[in-house]
Amino acid sequence: MKSFFQFLSEAQSQASMQASKLNLKSDGHGGWLDTRGNFVATTEKGKLVFVDKKKAKGQPEPAAKPAAAKPQAAEPAKPKAAPEEKPKEAPVAQEPATGEMSDTLTVAFGRFNPPTVGHEKLLKSAKKASTGGDLKIYPSRTQDPKKNPLDPDMKISFMKKMFPDYEENIINDDEMKSIFNVLVAAAEAGYTSVNIVVGSDRQAEFENLAQKYNGDLYNFDLIRVISAGVRDADAEGVEGMSASKMRKAVVEDDFESFRRGTPKTLDDGDTKALFDAVRQGMGAKKKKNEVTELWQIAPKCDLKGLREQYVSERIFRIGDIVENLNTGLVGEIIRRGTNHLICLTKENYMFKSWIRDVMEAVVNYPGPSGVPADQREVGTDAHRKYVQRMTGTFDIKNFINKYKVKK
Secondary structure (H helix, E strand, C coil), X not given: CCCHHHHHHHHHHHHHHHXXXXXXXXXXXXXXXXXXXXXXXXXXXXXXXXXXHHHHCCCCCHHHHHHHHHHHHHHHHCCCHHHHHCCCHHHHHHHHHHCCCCCEEEEEEECCCCCCHHHHHHHHHHHHHHCCCEEEEEECCCCECCCECCCHHHHHHHHHHHCHHHCCCECCCCXXXXXXXXXXXXHHCCCCEEEEEECHHHHHHHHHHHHXXXXXXXXXXXXXXXXXXXXXXXXXXXXXXXXXXXXXXXXXXXXXXXHHCCCCCCCHHHXXXXXXXXXXXXXXXXXXXXXXXXXXXXXXXXXXXXXXXXXXXXXXXXXXXEEECCCCCEEEEEEECCCEEEEECCCCCEEEEEHHHEEECCCCCCCCCCCCHHHCCCCCHHHHHHHHHHXXXXXXXXXXXXXXXXX
């Protein structure tokens, strides 16, 4: 029989392990602080229980935090009844007085490599779903010569040219590598609800994954996964446009097909620059035989070739580390299905992927700079990122500022 101290030790260990995965630090009194020093959770029955940040800020003592967490969840229902009687006056009175952000965040996470006219449809759906609230668009961070030829900085630069209406919403953040990073950051920022806008073919995947870890990795009152519309790889026009087709057009040196995949907001000159950037990122100029199989650069355009490689176990073997192209999650393959994989992240979170939606994980890919020489001037952020990319020293980012003596 376990002693009381054993039970206590196990409970504390469980909460500590969960907090460690979220980069939370203990305040020494059963509370947990995020990376910004904000109080975000308490330890209850051996597990982390997240609290409303907006109300947690008013708690003066750590001892009072656990007790305040429960009533806070029930109290917001009462004041919401008043605004319903005066729907026009409530928003006007609240926004100037508090200046607080919306309780709901709408997000779109994707590769955008390269960005296409199909992505414009996704962004329009995301803006509609946000209904005037907060909207953030997170391009993924992976770069490799086959499926992700553009580095994040260059990709985002082109996205802002292609989608000027969303320039302020497109976020360039090195830490947002997966949908989990995005959701954890949203929870830490104090959002209580989140909308995730994706293509119809990815809705079930995001729905299952986001709901599965709600209350564990993050804590939201409501998570909605919203379809941006039908995606059909065989269709013509916007519905059938994809980054895979764009990369295929680059390999085949088919600029006309590539041009049809970009929005009208991008002029011919910038479109040619994007075409050349993708070609350079894929190494097509250097060695044409580096990219010989269509399933490697555009798996959705050659599902038969991809499946032949999979069945013969030339790719995606047990123990291989892969990345999900939709969610950004990286994990080890622990099970191979007929046409899918079961993977486990290093934090022991499980996810399922179709073989068409994964790639071999990229580890410290240096890649081309993606930055013209005139933008790599010494002393600029572009030069710093270029040097860090070439030397693999991203971990020391902001080292000087972090330890700079404050006067």
